[in-house]
Amino acid sequence: MENFESNRNKRQLTCPNVSFQFSLKLKMILLFSLLIIGIFIIFGLFLRSFISATMEDQIGKRALGVAKSVANTPEIREAFELENPARVIQQIVQPIQEATDAEFIVVGNEEGIRYSHPDPDRLGEKMVGGDNDRALNKGESYISKSTGSLGRSIRGKVPIYDNHNNVIGLVSVGFLNNDVQSIIQNQSKSLWFTLLGIVLLGIVGAIFISHYIKRLLSNMEPEEINHLLLQKEAILQSTHEGIIAVDHNGLITMMNTAAQKTLFDKQIQNAAYMGKPVKDLLPHSNIYDVLTYGERHYDKEMILGNDVVLVNRTPIYHERAITGAVSTFRSKTEVEHVTKELLQIKQYANAQRAQTHEFSNKLYIILGLLQLNQIQEAIDFIKKENNIQQEWSRFLLENVSDPTIHGLLQGKFNQANELGITMFIQPASQLTYPLTGSKKDALLTGLGNLLENAIEAVNVQNRSQREISIFFTDIGEDIVIEIDDSGPGMKGEGNIFEQGYSTKIGLHRGTGLVLTRLQLRKVGGEIMLEDGELGGACFIIIIPKEAENENE
Template identity: 30%
Template sequence: MPRLTGRIIGRLTSRTPLRFSTQTLLLQLAVVALVVLLTSAVHGWLTYDRLGREAENQALTLARTVASDPQVRAEVQQISAQPGTPPAAELLAGPLMAAAEGARTRTGALFVVITDETGLRLAHPDADRLGERVSTDPSEALAGKEVTTRNTGTLGPSAGAKVPVFAPGSDTVVGEVSVGYSTETIGQSLARDIIPIALTAAGALLVGVLASFLLRRRLQRLTLGLEPEEISTLVHDQVAVLQGVDDGVIGVAAGGRISVFNSAAQRLLGQPDLTGAPWADAPVPAQLLALTRADAAEGDAVELVAGGRVLVASARKALHGREDLGWVVMLRDRTELQQLTRQLDAVGTMSTALRAQRHEFANQLHTIAGFMSIGQHQQARDYLARLAATGPLNFPVDQAQLLQDPYLQAFLGAKGVEADERGVSLRLGPETLVRGHVTEPQEVTTVLGNLIDNAVNAAVAGSATDRWVEVEVLDEPGEGGGAGTLHVVVGDSGDGLGPAVAAVGSEAVFAEGFTTAERPARAGGGQGLGLALSRQLARRRGGDVRVLDPGSPGGPGAVFVATLPGTTAGTTGAPDAQPATEPAAEPIERDSDV
């Protein structure tokens, strides 16, 4: 026997986790015991409440009987009509005391109390209490209402009733009758009724224990002795391999831990193997965590930026029959598609510029041909000199002559056409100076295009009547003749980032999925990724994109500054020029009327 006891104690104190079947058995036993206890408690409470209501009804009936007694009504009226209250000795020997005590003795009530119209006792089981005010509030009964009560008075806890006493032949309240039955008597009745309840509960508990043991044995036979955690791991791994062959796959078990984190997911997210880590604390973008929330729509795809890559993520429930295995999160790389899209945008921009250039060249050639045909050779030379100084294109961009780089000139010119179609004037700031040429047009297009598009949208949505977007571009020569840095400042006439962004800080605009559009971003549509992607591209090159000025309602709007190192070449600093190392420190100059 001591050896057996030692084994049981050792099992209970061991740190080895219990088998799932044992845990299930204990849980079932706990549930059965809890249900039986709750059922018994509820039944006991209902019985106690029923007995209390019966006592209240019995008290109400007795109180009505006493209050309707003609002798009681006449005596109470007579005493209430007198100034003051008779002495206790007189009340003790009076007819009211005899009527009250007779009714209490016959019915076994705890008390029968009669009061006058002010609540002073005229009859009470305790003679020392006569002439005193009742301990419970008699106002409702003295107002002509019948009430039932459960409270504690001078004689202890009781369930009772209060009934008004009316003057003979009238509706005038001259006093009230209070009757109560002790709740201790109710408890004694409940104790007699609780015995069959306890026997029934014990029988139900015994049946529940037997059923739990039988269910445990059947579970062990069905699982061939394997624990459900082992089966879950096998099925989860199989589902993850079948559904994620070439893409990033993250398997999240039903318990909230990462069970699969393949090499593709590690590469796309720039993270080590996170298998076994809690999914809620994993260092992954918040959009991925949101996909596996209980209220998330299964199958919806979202775009996010991670490690300089544009990813499309989706999540699906992993099920085996009716068993919930958790979630499988799929990651697909859309970086190359985004690059092709940006290249296509650049081609479209250049095509627009070339079409405008073709028309402009045709007009200029006709002008030169006209000068030559009428012999105005000097005017033809002057015209050609002006073209060489200002550039061959005539885009709707104010101060376009400040920009000499052909790629930037064509790109901003096409953006100016798009902005002009929306009623926005695109202009270059007076500090614009680009002496070299752009060597990374794809990344410059991405950053500059996103900033200008956002500024144009803000100007269109703004409340200012004069809608404009101002861009300043300045290149900084690299050390030793190396690649230079391109600085870009973009401002607009909109209403700024708004009070909501000001409350949380301007850094919120660079979060993936952030948008100031009135309608929410369409899932998978890419809205809200422009600023986040632009900042990641700039920081990957050692630069940055940040908010210089959040703007204000009514304009001018927000000002963004971007620094793109290693994106220009052929930049040589003039001896008398001091290139600014931080051009974003100076705000864009505004028109005086804005």
């Protein structure tokens, strides 16, 4: 973690395009706060408008209700028949006005002359406001807003009927608009205080959310994340090794171009592999062992697509939990030339070691015969061994034209001789057809693997039963090689050419035969298994002489 923070600080100093005038945390707090404030301003204005409309509607209905009560009062109707209605109606209306907190209750006749008013001096005057026609002419009850002698007010207008259902006057009950607005402002204060508290709570929440998101991003800024993303993508795509990443469920989350070309021989769309199970693409990758047990695998040889690759696998940890795995692989053909050279050196070294060991044993035999004064037996022994070596070498020189194949057979013969294994070549064998390029590589790979397998197979047998027979011929259109051994055989082993399958105990097994078949098939050849005449396994390699779409 310290290294990560140190590298992040270095990136901040060395990345000229990154501006940190405002950090991501501060930006998120400001943006969240502005969003919350904006939402609550709009919401507050809406509520204030709603409260204002509601209060005006309620007060209008209240004024209309009071006006209806006054208009339906029998004493009011009877007072209209008196010579001085104002004297009676004023006394009736004044207590009602005080009880209902109305700003005014005005009763007027059909001509709009006041019979009651909060100001007695205005009795007998005509009602003002210009909103009485609907009540006097049409007999409607309604709410209106108008400016009267006391100012702008919300009014309830109700007509007064006589016993014959004729309009004889009207009642106007009003509440001043200033009083209504005062009530609305008092109600709005509590609303704005509540909204302010919610805004403050939202800002505090924004601070905590910003802190949490910043911590999830390893305290990195968006510019840094973008820079690292571009850098990672460039590294992944420019890396010559194939890289595949999976999540904890084994679903593919990333695959670079090198991996796509290895698996599909071309670059493909992300949708073709993103979210797909890795076992569909890498059935023998053992990636689930990495996800389950956290195992790391290094330089595991396996077949991918049409190539032999070396695979590395490692788990991805987050807070001590496995969240995925990464598998990298590179084509073995990249190091094939070096591998071949090392293989040849190893073969020559084994041959030299075997010859040295065998020569040392024979010298002790000769020394023992001389010490026993068995001079003739010593001479016969020397002639016999010399004849065997000369016959083997002469046969290879006469019947095998390629020095590399010659050297391989010579080395395996000496290795077998050291282990007490009888290795012989059928007299009718010959291999003089010149092979080059991939066909020669396929033959060397197949011949070396099969001879090594045969030596291991017969080495567990009794010394008297250790035999390996070799036959090869280039007569006809194909080169045919047979390796027959006296080992336990492979009856019923139908999976010997599958990746990872092996009848031997130990790690890193089950690759040789798969590799052999893969290289042979690349040049149009094949490998087969039959029952051998020596009681063990008999492998047959067939390579066509004519080229079939191969790169020499």
